[in-house]
Amino acid sequence: MIQEKELVRGLSTAEAERRLKTFGLNELSHKKRVSPIIIFFSQFNDFMVWVLMTATVISGLMGEKADAITILIIIIINGILGFIQEFKTEKSLEALKSLAAPTCKVYRDGNVQVISAKNLTLGDIIILESGDRVPADGELVQCNSLMVDESLLTGESVGVNKGLGKKESNLYMGTTVLKGKGLIKVTQVGMKTEMGNIANLLQNIEEEKSPLKERLESLGKVLVFICLGICAVVTALGILRGNDLAEMFLLGVSLAVAAIPEGLPAIVTVSLALGVSRMLKRNALVRKLPAVETLGCTSVICSDKTGTLTQNKMTVKEVYMNERIYNVNQEKLPSNPMLARAFVFCNDTNYNFGEKDVEKALYGDPTETALIKLFFREIGALRGFLSMSHRVYDIPFDSSRKMMSVIVKENGKETCYIKGAPERLLERCSHIYEEGKVKTLTYQKKKQIISFVEAMSNRALRCLAAAYKDSNLERGEDLEKNLIFIGVAGIIDPPRPEVKDAVLRCRLAGIKPIMITGDHKNTAYAIAKELNICNTIDQVMTGEEIEVISDKELFSKVQKTRVFARVSPSHKLRIVKAFKKNSNIVAMTGDGVNDAPAIKEADIGVSMGVSGTDVTKEASSMILMDDNFATIVAAVEEGRTIYSNIRKFIRYLLSCNLGEVLTMFLASIFYLPTPLAPIQILFVNLATDGLPAIALGVDPADKDIMKQKPREKTESVFSRGLTEKIMVRGSLIGVCTLLSFLVGIHFGFDLNTSRTLALSTLVMSQLIHVFECRSERHSIFEIKFLTNPYLVIAVCTSITMLCLILYVPFLSKIFHTTALTIGQWLIVLFFSGTIALINSVYLYIKVK
Incomplete structure (x- = not known):
């Protein structure tokens, strides 16, 4: 031993x-990580890439070596960009996993x-x-x-x-x-544990896929068939008109590569991963990627009070004993060794024996450390009495009993000390200790104590009562009967200063903040009223009231209730179910093991990073690293921002791809020369689809994003007019590109110059459109350009790339372009900018 x-x-x-x-x-052996080399080469293991590479080989064999080399370079650059995205995502997720250890x-x-x-x-x-x-x-x-x-x-x-x-x-x-x-x-x-024997099973667990990513992958498959059909039509019509077979084949493949948004699911993953990293900087650790989507739908946040809404810096402010209340800050407490012993011995505070300063030496539950700090001086040798050797038996605190009991051995004599909720202790007390004497506890005396406790609770004090017993100390249920009541400590835990603003932001965002606590009804109401969570005592419901009503009645009452006091973990589960039955998306916080069922039942389970148990963290979707309610609100805002950004780049990518396909399709239908060469289509795909789309994924939130109502969980990503925006803007991009090409033909420009006009119009239209996509409710005039420097850099990079292939002779020859004059640039800017200007003016007037 x-x-x-x-x-x-x-x-x-x-x-x-x-x-x-x-x-x-x-630690258990981890699944072997995929090497960066494999990640890089996997970027080329794609059907469309293989088709494009085949077309490149054919093009090279037919003498178009410059085209073949350029296409190959574009494939490699796209592969490098894909590798960077995937590698950064893997690194981000690995870092998050290590933090969750x-x-x-x-x-x-x-x-x-x-x-x-x-x-x-x-x-x-x-x-x-x-x-x-x-x-x-x-x-x-x-x-x-x-x-x-x-x-x-x-x-x-x-x-x-x-x-x-x-x-x-x-x-x-x-x-x-x-x-x-x-x-x-x-x-x-590690691997020598019993768990090590089943480690291989754990390695085969797959990462959860985001529902949005799955929906977009399905959409991508549909778009593939549509785009391939259109590309086949364009190719066939070109061949029927007598165009070169190889050129039309390469054109069809290039158009398919440019038109199919094969990177859409990947960009969604990157956006979610980057969002998760941003959340971590705001002290919210997301354990499950799909939770990021759900966060944006949250309509109810059920939060614990202590430590989440409040500072969790407990101090004893008032003490009831000897038939009166003492204010600790204003008067000296009379000696009461039994009260001091009860609160110090019936306590699970940890003590750093190497630290002489008591304030620094104590750590553990803030309520219990507050009791130690006030009462230990009356006992003296704190170090000795806190040692486990003096505790011979205990019944740990239980949320259903709301009590804790210990038997301590002092000088060969055993004494049982109990602390817990005043109303629960009073039920079990038959006597009272007053002024050094033990007296019978009468019914009138109990009523008097309850009135004092209610008065303390009304002042937002958390009340803990103490009792003891020095005879008939049988181990078991009878231990906590026939107790001697000693007194009550009133502990204050002030609200976190940032929570009041977070509650206001919740209300503006259409989210109901709900307080759930084990504290007395009056204490809970006082804090909730100060934080503007509720206005009247009628909005407070107790666990006892929940206990006697049916689920159907609870379903009706939760719609008006904003505070739940004196609740048990089983009540929390019923509360979550009632809110969900009311068609709410519920975020639920918790820290204890018994909170796990409610956290798992909630749409977003939130555990406490500081005070939460491992079981609760395992059941949760998100961990608050600072146990702060304001962090939940920040996470909801981040969730909304991520979803908004996903809609932005879906709108951008599909509008641009539609414009490219439509340009070529209309030209084929009307028997016009092809407005873009295959190599130019691939250039557009490289210059405008990649960097700007990724930059939209890190776009800051709209200034009024937390003033919008929560979206429905089942809402399609294309709802609220997004499909219409994509169709209209994509059609305009296609039509304007074709018109600029026709203007070139009309003015007698050669085919390469006319195609250069079309290419420049297409690129500039898309780069202007990317700024339109930054907001669905505000025009370009209302959005500050420099709020997303990454987007500005991406657009400038794309424009630079366009200028290089126009004005560098070597590149101009490869991409079949000509150097545009100022007059020709005016044509480009007219067609690429006019529609954007009209659209922005319309949106500005509509919003105003």
């Missing part, structure tokens, strides 16, 4: 590092430390509590009412009770602590 001193000391840092080198990291509490150098689970090694002493995931295989060395879910390994859903010195004393990586607490000594790590 491990000695007590060794138990709380754990390994030294030096010894832990030595063992890590010997036994390796505590589990942590655990261990004893190192005599102190409790929170470390990454992968840095555990043999001999480490791990502290386990309800809701924790066991990070390595180990053997119990100390436990109290410990029950573990081992269904991951055994398939049995019934929890297993653990104990010392028996078969059930072993714990295994990946299992979950359902209740109780304990210490385990690590016996196996």
Whole structure:
């Protein structure tokens, strides 16, 4: 048996590092990462690329070597751009996975430390509590009412009770602590654990696909067939008119490559990944990519109060004892050793024994540390009394009981101390401790205490009562009966200063902010009113009220309720279901293991990064790294922005592709010369489709994006007039490109010059259109150009590329272009800019 001193000391840092080198990291072998070389060459493993390369070879064999080399260069450049996108996405997702890695509490150098689970090694002493995931295989060395879910390994859903010195004393990586607490000594790590035996199964789990990406992939397949059909028609009509067979074949392939938005799903993934990275900078870690889409639909945010809406910096402000309330900041508390002992001993605060300053030495639940800070001085030797050796038995806090009990041994005598919700403790008390004497607790005295508690709650104080018992200390349910009431501590947790503004932003965005708390109704109402979450006490509902009504009645009541007080985790699940039944998209926060069902039921499950348990994090879609409500609102805004940006580049890509196809199709229908050479079509695909589309994916949000109502979850990405915008603008691009070509023919320009006019008009139309796509509600005149420098750089790059193939003789010869004069540029700008100008003026007038 491990000695007590060794138990709380754990390994030294030096010894832990030595063992890590010997036994390796505590992690399962990862799926082999795809090398950058394979990622690069996979960019060319595409049907359209192979067709284009075949056409290039044919073109080269027929003597068009310059065209063949140029097309090959374009293919390689496109491959490099695709590689950069995919490689950056992989890196981003890897970084996010590492940030989401589990942590655990261990004893190192005599102190409790929170470390990454992968840095555990043999001999480490791990502290386990309800809701924790066991990070390595180990053997119990100390436990109290410990029950573990081992269904991951055994398939049995019934929890297993653990104990010392028996078969059930072993714990295994990946299992979950359902209740109780304990210490385990690590016996196996990494691939040598029981979990290591099924590691290969874990490697085969595929990443979740975004529903939007799946829909766009389906759309892409439809567009492929449509575009291939049009390209076949263009090619056939050209051949029938007597055009060169090889040239028309290359034209058809080039048009197909340019017209088919094969990169659309990839750009969606890149946009989502970049959005996830931006969210991380705002302290929101997204665990599941599809959650980003759902965030933009959120219409209800159900949030815990403590630590999320408030600062989680608890201080005791008032204390009730001896028939009166004492203000801690204004008067000295009279001596009450039983009250001090109850709040200090019945407490799970951790203590850094190497730190002399008590303020810095304490860490753990803020409510419990606040009690320690106020009452420890009356006891004295805090270090000794906080040691586990003085606690001989305990019943951990349970959200349904709302109490915690411990039996402490002092000077050979055992005493039970209890703390919890005042109304729950009063039910179990038969006596009261006042001014050093134990008296009978009468019904009138109970009513008086309840009135004092209500008054404290009305001042937004969280009230915790204390009681004790020094006889009949039978282990079990009877332990918490016939108690002696001592007093109540009123603890204040002020609201976070940024939350009030976040609540206002929610309201403007059509989102209902809902507070859910275990606190007293009056305490919850006082905080909620200060934050403008609710206006009247009628908007507050308690767990007791939820308990006695049906789901149908709850469904009706949640529509007007803004605060739920004194609720249990089972109530949270019913609340989420009721809101969802009301056709809401619900985001739900939680930290405890019992919150996991409600978090999983919610459309967006949000766990606490600081105070959340491993089980809750596992069930959630998003983790708040700072436990802050304002971070949820920021994530919702980011989710809306990402979805908006996806619509932007869908609008841009499909409009441009439609314009290209329509230009060639109309020319074929009207028996006109082909307005664009194959190499020019490929150039347009390179110059305008890639960089500007990606730059739209990082476009900042519209200034009024959080003033719009949440979109429906089932809403099509083409809803709200997007299809009409694509069809109209794409048609205009195609018609204007063809008209500029015809103007060139009309003025007697040669075919290359006329095609150069068409090419320049097509490119400039698309580059002007990309700025129109930045907003669906505002015109170009209202959008500041420099708010997206990446887009400006992308457009300037595309214009530079156009000028190079027009004015550099070597390139001009390859792309069959001519140097345009000022007069010819005016023709280009007229056709590319006039329609955009008219469209912007119309939108400006319409919005105004």
